[in-house]
Amino acid sequence: MNILSLIIKEFIYFTNLNNRIYQFILFVQPLVLLTIIHFMSVMKGIEITGPYIIATAIVSMWSYVLYSSGSSLIWQKWNDSLNLLIAAPVSLFQIVLSKMLSNSLIAFISLTLTLFYAKIIFSLNIGIAHLGTFIFTAIVLLVSLSVVGMFLAVVFTTVQEVYSFQNFILTPVILLSGIFIPVESLPFTFRIISYLLPMTWAVESIYSGLNETNDVFLLAGVSLGSSFIYLFILFFGIRRMEKIMKQSGSLGVV
């Protein structure tokens, strides 16, 4: 299938592990975050449980998706290769989707790496009761991260001014999606935004899987559902973006 070849090409050709920021996010940041929670637990005498470790992993996954996916279209516009992508018979939606899925794959590796560090270096017990459930919820999370990445890629390309705020998006989303702070404890308006993010549901689903509560699949379903709504909107959004750029002649730099 062509989309599969596209994802493979994206993964092999456009994963830039020479980029220092990505190196940091993928390999160093998990170590740093785990060290922080390790010392916090030592000082406060609390035991580190699964959700803490997973939380640090999600931060790295999210950071990677934000930085890699968010900029994936806008730099092609500056590089004048967006023209070439649009002129090709494969739709821009498919191209963007394959980029995001390839980035999610890397994010998945970063999750595995965090768990590996936690186990080997910090000798922590992650406590995944059902591996199958965990992997399923992790994939749901990746899907949600992908669509949010796609969404940002389109927004950044359409409204370039927003791109400079990339760094300001990182932390608020971590706070809003319930990674560290339960969404219920947020003020009402923020809670609304939280529930509009498909990640929030995926994060809750992962946590309830770890805590062995029984709403795992319901939460995962809500997350997947909202991801698909996002995808649906993106499908038309990308067409609209293409059309606007074709009208204004702003597809490339020249």
Added chain:
Amino acid sequence: MPVIEVDKLFKEYKTKNGEKKVALNGVSFDVHEGEVFGLLGPNGAGKTTTIKILSTLLLPTRGSASVLGIDVIRNGEQVRSQINFVYGGEKGVYGRLTAFEYLSYFCVLYRIPRKQQKLLIDELITMVGLEHAEGQQIYTYSKGMIQRLHIARSLINDPKVIFLDEPTIGLDPVGSKMLRELIKSLSKKGITFILTTHYMSEADELCDRIVFLKNGSMSSIGTPKQIKEECNDLNVFEATIQLFDQSGLENEELISVNDLQHITESYKTIKLEFKKNLDISELENVLKKYCQVIKIQRKEISLEDAYIYLMKDVE
């Protein structure tokens, strides 16, 4: 049926400061199968704008255009697998990839079956003379090498129509000859080309027909021969002279000096345009007032002469 039909294309850009800029002001032409069609004109005339519209990358404000019978404004997606384009310059590549990887990415974008990809890429890379650099990352390429790579990319889907926007920019003489031969042989096979270039000799050699664009409007259209004939009242001469009164020559009302080249300190060749239809001996008499005439001959009008003549009122 023509392969390309352009009817009253009109394009207005909105610039940043809210002003409007008319880039195309009612351009219409047809291009037939296997034709090499030249779009010529000064910077900003609207050549790239026309090519972008035809290659589905830009929407016109008004007018219609079809390629291979498909409306490129409404159904652009349908024609993409059958066309391709090259624009001059070093952009549009991924520096970290090798030429092979770059082309294999585009193979996927153009849905080339996986089994055919390697053979096709090798063939294209050899055709543009990049075989020695195939495995080298593109950021190490020179300008002309990138241009060659773009040419290879443009052939990846075996297109029926190819748009070339200043494709020889940065190519060395061997490279541009390679491209000219390629264009000629492909057009013999029925592939249609639209070409823009600022090199008039290139256009003269390659183009079956030419349109001159001027401020977004068409000023002339025809074969290179027809266009040159439009300039029949243009009297161009070339003379070798030994000049003794330069300012006198420059102020002479009957002639205008286009081009003054020094051969040696005292001998010069000049390209002259005679403003009235006088013959060569009369011209020689005018010249004798300012210089000693060593040699004078009527020059055959080149496309460049025609261009300069037809575009002289462009600001």
